[in-house]
Amino acid sequence: MAKKGKLAIGVDLGGTSLYAAVVDTETGQIYGQAKRKARAELGAVGVTKRVVKTVERAILRSGVKRKRLIGVGVGVPGPIDAEGGLVIRLTNLGPTWDGFPLAQTLERRLKLPVVIENDVNVGAVGEHCFGAGRGASDMVALFVGTGLGGGVILDGKLRTGFRGSAGEVGHMLLRADGDPCGCGEHGHAEAYASRTAIERSIRKAIAAGEPSMLAETIEVEGRPLLTSKYIQRAYEAGDAVAVNAIRSAQYYLGLLIADCVNLLDPEAVVVGGGVLERMGDAYLEPVRGYARQHFLNKHAMETVRIVAAELGDSSGAVGAAVQAVRRLTDGA
Amino acid sequence: MAKKGKLAIGVDLGGTSLYAAVVDTETGQIYGQAKRKARAELGAVGVTKRVVKTVERAILRSGVKRKRLIGVGVGVPGPIDAEGGLVIRLTNLGPTWDGFPLAQTLERRLKLPVVIENDVNVGAVGEHCFGAGRGASDMVALFVGTGLGGGVILDGKLRTGFRGSAGEVGHMLLRADGDPCGCGEHGHAEAYASRTAIERSIRKAIAAGEPSMLAETIEVEGRPLLTSKYIQRAYEAGDAVAVNAIRSAQYYLGLLIADCVNLLDPEAVVVGGGVLERMGDAYLEPVRGYARQHFLNKHAMETVRIVAAELGDSSGAVGAAVQAVRRLTDGA
Numbered sequence: 001m002a003k004k005g006k007l008a009i010g011v012d013l014g015g016t017s018l019y020a021a022v023v024d025t026e027t028g029q030i031y032g033q034a035k036r037k038a039r040a041e042l043g044a045v046g047v048t049k050r051v052v053k054t055v056e057r058a059i060l061r062s063g064v065k066r067k068r069l070i071g072v073g074v075g076v077p078g079p080i081d082a083e084g085g086l087v088i089r090l091t092n093l094g095p096t097w098d099g100f101p102l103a104q105t106l107e108r109r110l111k112l113p114v115v116i117e118n119d120v121n122v123g124a125v126g127e128h129c130f131g132a133g134r135g136a137s138d139m140v141a142l143f144v145g146t147g148l149g150g151g152v153i154l155d156g157k158l159r160t161g162f163r164g165s166a167g168e169v170g171h172m173l174l175r176a177d178g179d180p181c182g183c184g185e186h187g188h189a190e191a192y193a194s195r196t197a198i199e200r201s202i203r204k205a206i207a208a209g210e211p212s213m214l215a216e217t218i219e220v221e222g223r224p225l226l227t228s229k230y231i232q233r234a235y236e237a238g239d240a241v242a243v244n245a246i247r248s249a250q251y252y253l254g255l256l257i258a259d260c261v262n263l264l265d266p267e268a269v270v271v272g273g274g275v276l277e278r279m280g281d282a283y284l285e286p287v288r289g290y291a292r293q294h295f296l297n298k299h300a301m302e303t304v305r306i307v308a309a310e311l312g313d314s315s316g317a318v319g320a321a322v323q324a325v326r327r328l329t330d331g332a
Numbered sequence: 333m334a335k336k337g338k339l340a341i342g343v344d345l346g347g348t349s350l351y352a353a354v355v356d357t358e359t360g361q362i363y364g365q366a367k368r369k370a371r372a373e374l375g376a377v378g379v380t381k382r383v384v385k386t387v388e389r390a391i392l393r394s395g396v397k398r399k400r401l402i403g404v405g406v407g408v409p410g411p412i413d414a415e416g417g418l419v420i421r422l423t424n425l426g427p428t429w430d431g432f433p434l435a436q437t438l439e440r441r442l443k444l445p446v447v448i449e450n451d452v453n454v455g456a457v458g459e460h461c462f463g464a465g466r467g468a469s470d471m472v473a474l475f476v477g478t479g480l481g482g483g484v485i486l487d488g489k490l491r492t493g494f495r496g497s498a499g500e501v502g503h504m505l506l507r508a509d510g511d512p513c514g515c516g517e518h519g520h521a522e523a524y525a526s527r528t529a530i531e532r533s534i535r536k537a538i539a540a541g542e543p544s545m546l547a548e549t550i551e552v553e554g555r556p557l558l559t560s561k562y563i564q565r566a567y568e569a570g571d572a573v574a575v576n577a578i579r580s581a582q583y584y585l586g587l588l589i590a591d592c593v594n595l596l597d598p599e600a601v602v603v604g605g606g607v608l609e610r611m612g613d614a615y616l617e618p619v620r621g622y623a624r625q626h627f628l629n630k631h632a633m634e635t636v637r638i639v640a641a642e643l644g645d646s647s648g649a650v651g652a653a654v655q656a657v658r659r660l661t662d663g664a
Contacts, residue, residue, distance in 0.1 A: 138493070169595060173590065175507055176510075251508075252508065259505055264491065267494040296500040
């Protein structure tokens with residue numbers, strides 16, 4: 001293989017697993033990758049050691065010489081201080097991460113420059129460079145999973161905002177004084193369009209006595225079994241509770257997309273995350289209709305591309321590698 | 333006076349009046365200005381002739397030689413095709429404007445290059461260059477009047493979007509399936525936070541029999557007298573109907589600002605328009621509180637500047653002149 005492009009390592013630091021890949025940031029090609037459990041209980045220092053091992057293994061597997069690597073980009077599941085290389089807080093990984101100097105700690109161990117960024121933001125970069133957003137100058141990415149996150153790309157560059165907290169689409173308001181959101185407020189998109197919202201609707205309907213094939217899988221001996229797989233199966237079987245819950249989430253996702261389009265008028269909106277990966281473009285078709293109804297510029301109806309993400313799990317690591325090269329070589 | 337800066341003419345083409353000013357686009361200083369009634373009933377051709385006369389008078393009054401002028405920028409109250417110099421539609425000015433080649437028509441008569449842009453977008457540019465948004469790299473402007481419009485400035489430049497329709501903040505959703513909006517849809521910000529929304533609340537409360545000092549001024553012999561002046565007076569006197577209507581509009585304006593902050597994380601949010609000009613910063617104080625409650629990044633509480641516009645009526649013309657110079661000299 002001719003490894004000619006600008007090579008960097010992209011890391012996806014998740015609550016349950018760590019993933020590292022050596023990425024050709026000009027083609028998106030992955031030369032070597034490694035994955036391990038995050039083991040969040042080890043705390044910031046312990047997990048960071050595991051990140052180092054994962055990165056070393058990816059380098060080894062790639063066969064790329066260390067001196068060819070421009071640096072390491074890490075996508076972190078929470079707010080960060082990119083300038084200072086600090087994690088601000090990772091709710092799902094525990095309090096030892098508050099203010100943790102992740103970039104410096106990794107730099108000392110890896111002997112490579114390290115750039116950190118929010119995981120959803122780098123996911124947007126990945127999809128923009130090599131996924132569903134290819135060629136779009138302005139793009140908004142939305143990732144629908146347990147939560148709902150997003151990233152904004154304008155003129156081909158990630159917008160991180162004045163305080164590094166742009167793209168918090170999950171906390172845009174869709175129903176004033178509405179359902180409670182994980183953040184403590186009410187009526188936000190995440191409370192209506194995330195996987196958690198779908199699950200909540202199903203539980204509520206079943207608790208209210210609505211018949212559903214999901215009633216029995218809700219909990220078995222205290223272990224919740226309301227997995228995405230079961231929900232999808234019920235939806236496809238036409239189970240009314242599942243269908244209603246998903247329709248509602250699609251409706252609100254459409255409204256959220258309309259908000260982004262009315263404010264920024266992007267060329268493309270890319271939708272990814274667990275829910276989309278499982279159900280694919282079929283999930284998006286009704287969403288497009290709901291969104292278009294609220295576009296002020298009706299011309300946007302034909303021209304805004306609302307498309308499913310293409311890179312799946314790897315968008316974060318690929319985007320993190322790209323973002324690292326951009327920041328290390330031209331300060332973007 | 334030393335007129336050394338880049339000089340251009342800015343025009344504000346409104347439904348009721350036309351305003352033109354010779355503007356030093358480096359300082360914001362106005363050297364000569366003229367105003368006349370729009371007389372919308374004359375149609376696109378007739379009103380354009382009046383624009384020409386208004387511009388000629390402003391040039392004459394400024395004492396600036398024609399060859400010193402880089403061009404003319406026109407702020408138009410509706411969607412435009414900036415590239416083609418075409419008006420798309422001006423709902424308040426009648427159907428003769430549909431597809432009207434405003435830029436070319438003015439160029440032929442004025443013998444100067446003409447740039448057209450949406451009026452609210454150029455208002456944002458004006459406030460950014462010489463008003464309340466001075467020095468902010470990223471800024472969102474919201475103008476609260478009969479309608480609710482906005483403009484987005486990032487890295488100091490106006491973002492017009494892929495189809496030229498960015499900044500349509502009035503049609504961002506705040507309450508799914510809520511009150512009807514002028515655009516035909518439901519639940520948009522304009523239906524809750526505009527002057528029209530305030531008026532509608534008041535009429536509704538009075539129709540429901542709530543006592544109010546505004547009850548008698550609602551209509552006199554078919555002529556509506558529910559003016560901003562009366563509403564403000566009632567509000568200041570503590571009239572419950574006026575207070576509730578304004579509180580509600582302030583609440584929703586706060587939610588809209590939170591949406592913009594959560595998506596774009598700008599340095600400043602500038603709020604202008606008729607309602608703000610009349611009531612000033614006092615109007616914004618509760619708005620700030622409502623907005624902050626929904627910021628995901630609570631640090632933004634201290635650091636996002638939410639400020640009242642400073643240029644009043646002239647922001648559009650000043651911004652149009654600046655935008656004309658930018659587009660004519662560096663294609664921005």
